[in-house]
Amino acid sequence: MSVVLGRDLTKVYSLNGRQVAALRGVSLTIAAGEYLAITGPSGSGKSTLLQLLGGLDSPSSGRLELMGRAVEGLSDDELTDLRLRQVGFVFQRFHLMPVLTARENVELPLAEAGVGRRERGQRAAELLAYVGLADRSDHRATQLSGGEMQRVAIARALANRPALILADEPTGELDAATGAQILALFDQLHRDGVTLVVVTHDEHLAARVPRRVHLQDGRIDRDELATAR
Numbered sequence: 351m352s353v354v355l356g357r358d359l360t361k362v363y364s365l366n367g368r369q370v371a372a373l374r375g376v377s378l379t380i381a382a383g384e385y386l387a388i389t390g391p392s393g394s395g396k397s398t399l400l401q402l403l404g405g406l407d408s409p410s411s412g413r414l415e416l417m418g419r420a421v422e423g424l425s426d427d428e429l430t431d432l433r434l435r436q437v438g439f440v441f442q443r444f445h446l447m448p449v450l451t452a453r454e455n456v457e458l459p460l461a462e463a464g465v466g467r468r469e470r471g472q473r474a475a476e477l478l479a480y481v482g483l484a485d486r487s488d489h490r491a492t493q494l495s496g497g498e499m500q501r502v503a504i505a506r507a508l509a510n511r512p513a514l515i516l517a518d519e520p521t522g523e524l525d526a527a528t529g530a531q532i533l534a535l536f537d538q539l540h541r542d543g544v545t546l547v548v549v550t551h552d553e554h555l556a557a558r559v560p561r562r563v564h565l566q567d568g569r570i571d572r573d574e575l576a577t578a579r
């Protein structure tokens with residue numbers, strides 16, 4: 351079973367009576383454990399594609415299966431549940447809750463999934479240790495550095511053991527050294543078998559990723575596997 355199976359996906363946005371074709375026929379299959387970078391010029395449809403892959407938005411046409419289930423056939427509740435349990439999102443600007451501590455931020459999706467208090471605390475502690483922040487769990491988001499915030503966001507994305515992690519420009523707000531720490535963490539996730547899709551402008555990031563998909567004007571014009579290193 352593929353984690354993602356997309357066929358001829360299109361996305362047309364309507365804005366003030368004008369139609370903007372953001373995706374014009376994208377077909378993409380992602381197997382469990384793959385690590386992909388999506389690159390391409392600004393406006394080529396990268397974020398739009400990521401939103402479809404995460405069930406945040408639905409395609410205008412085409413077929414999309416996530417974890418073997420056709421997205422089209424899902425009710426809103428089923429789609430919400432799929433997003434909560436099967437997909438973890440990482441954003442450029444972290445999107446942490448500022449007044450909550452690192453641990454509380456990681457516990458949020460666990461609470462939403464109905465995990466009990468004790469297990470939540472344990473799992474959050476494990477995840478913060480996994481991203482190297484065991485000693486920052488009581489810091490509020492505002493009391494963390496940018497790189498630390500992004501690591502908390504990655505721990506939060508992993509909370510419900512999702513089948514797929516989607517990241518949109520995860521190093522975009524970070525300096526080079528801090529970005530490198532985040533890349534090392536993605537390598538660790540990949541080694542541990544997590545399926546990862548990372549949208550990036552960062553050539554260093556793209557160059558180290560095993561599979562690179564390039565978008566141009568809403569279409570995939572290159573989909574290449576790195577030769578074994």
Ligand SMILES: Nc1ncnc2c1ncn2[C@@H]1O[C@H](COP(=O)(O)OP(=O)(O)OP(=O)(O)O)[C@@H](O)[C@H]1O
Nearest residue numbers: 363364365370372391392393394395396397398399
């Ligand atoms: N909600 C929306 N309504 C209307 N048009 C949109 C909307 N979201 C995106 N678009 C348009 O769709 C196209 C693709 O946008 P998208 O955000 O996917 O590009 P991107 O490749 O992520 O760009 P960037 O690298 O700048 O983030 C753009 O032309 C954009 O203006």
Ligand SMILES: [Mg+2]
Nearest residue numbers: 396397398518
């Ligand atoms: Mg974008």
